Amino acid sequence: MPEFLNLKHLDAGYGRSQVLFGVNMTVPPRGGVAVLGRNGAGKSTLMKAIVGELPAWRGGVQFNGQDIDRRRTEERVRAGIGYVPQEHSVFGRLSVRDNLAVGSLLHRDRSAVDRVMMMFPKLGQRLDQPAGTLSGGERKMLAIARAMLGNPKLLLLDEPTEGVWIGVIEEITERLIELAREIAIIIVEQHLDLAMRVAEQAYVVDRGRVALSGPSQQLRDDPRLLTYLAP
């Protein structure tokens, strides 16, 4: 499959502290790509660099045939990149309905609201509930639903099952597997099995560098994998 997102020798960090070192990554137009690595390895930083919350210090970000590394986050979102951050991904005081309305106003696509309701019917039963009172799993569903309202062609998910009850993890995983048949997904995930179900390709990040990459099934059997994931 052709390259859809292409990171070339990407360096990024905070202030003077460099976190990502020469990251190369390619993502096809459909399917899942997992980003694995221990705490603090740089996975969230990588997501922020792709969506433009953090400027690249050096290197390039190409998306859908265009150089986007100098573009602002809003422009990258408009170009088709959806982002579900690890934290603070919904407005706690606003109802589920209003959280979704913010998304649909931004993107002016009402049919997309119906589509995300079909994706997560549980949200439809809680439209008037403040998002801050949802369970961890429901909040994650809402965050994914909001990102989907922009009709992204590439969805970045930073630990979509963190703190979520096992039964709901399964529901979210099923939806992500379905989604990955249509669009590209990059998933940062601590649950290895889940990541491997959603993603055919995986990248293992260690101290800001890509330490291993390849087909998920192959990486799963690689004895080096556990050394990079061990705390």
Ligand SMILES: Nc1ncnc2c1ncn2[C@@H]1O[C@H](COP(=O)(O)OP(=O)(O)OP(=O)(O)O)[C@@H](O)[C@H]1O
């Ligand atoms: N806003 C920030 N300012 C300064 N340093 C930061 C900031 N955010 C993250 N870092 C540092 O960057 C490094 C990588 O953090 P990052 O959040 O990307 O790791 P991660 O792999 O996503 O970890 P986790 O699995 O714990 O979420 C860490 O050393 C972290 O302390």
